[in-house]
Amino acid sequence: MKKTSSWYYNRNLKPQGPVTLEEMRLLIHRGDVGLHDLISNDEEGAWKPAWEWGVFERTLFPATQGCVPGAGFLEDEKEWVLLVPAVDGKGAVQEGPFSVRELREGLQKKSISHQQYIWKTGLSGWCRIADRPEFAG
Numbered sequence: 001m002k003k004t005s006s007w008y009y010n011r012n013l014k015p016q017g018p019v020t021l022e023e024m025r026l027l028i029h030r031g032d033v034g035l036h037d038l039i040s041n042d043e044e045g046a047w048k049p050a051w052e053w054g055v056f057e058r059t060l061f062p063a064t065q066g067c068v069p070g071a072g073f074l075e076d077e078k079e080w081v082l083l084v085p086a087v088d089g090k091g092a093v094q095e096g097p098f099s100v101r102e103l104r105e106g107l108q109k110k111s112i113s114h115q116q117y118i119w120k121t122g123l124s125g126w127c128r129i130a131d132r133p134e135f136a137g
Contacts, residue, residue, distance in 0.1 A: 005043040009033050009050075018042070021055065031062045031117075031125025062123040063131035073134045075101045083117040083126065092117075100134045107135065 006018030009027065019027070027033040028050060038047040050056060058064045078097040086093050097120075098106075106112035107129070114130035129135045 005041045007039060007041045009039045010037060010047075015040075025056065025060060028056055028060050029062075029124045031119075031123075031127050034128055035061050035063050035131050061127070061131075062119070062125040063127040065124060066120075066122050067133055073100050075099060078102075079120045081119050082112065083119075084112075103129065104135060 005021065007021060007024040008015050008017035009019075009024070010016070024033065024039065033039060033050055035051040036049045039050050039053065040047045051058065051061065076099045078099045080098045080100070080103055081094050081096040082098060082103070083092040084095050085091075103112065103118070107114065112129070114128065114135070116129055117126040118129050118132065119126045
């Protein structure tokens with residue numbers, strides 16, 4: 001009987017786990033583990049970006065949900081919520097809604113970072129701005 005593989009993920013540069021494959025899928029679906037976050041399993045031992053593992057379909061990641069290759073984006077529809085640091089420095093608060101155009105302007109002005117998290121209706125969880133195709137480039 002084959003042993004079930006345990007999975008590990010990075011949080012603040014510290015390995016977390018072990019978790020089962022189903023638990024890892026849930027972490028990905030909620031947005032707790034992103035496309036480019038490093039994960040490993042005890043069977044293979046290598047740390048690779050989550051999207052490189054063949055067992056996680058891309059639609060599982062909030063960063064790819066609702067993306068149609070070759071389709072345009074609604075530039076001015078205010079549908080995105082942004083997580084920003086709380087004034088007291090403890091945790092984060094939600095701001096928005098913002099349009100793609102507004103968020104791109106914030107990125108250009110450096111008032112927001114590609115590493116901040118965003119969400120809109122239809123996504124299963126939060127994802128980094130850098131991981132969404134609307135904000136690539």
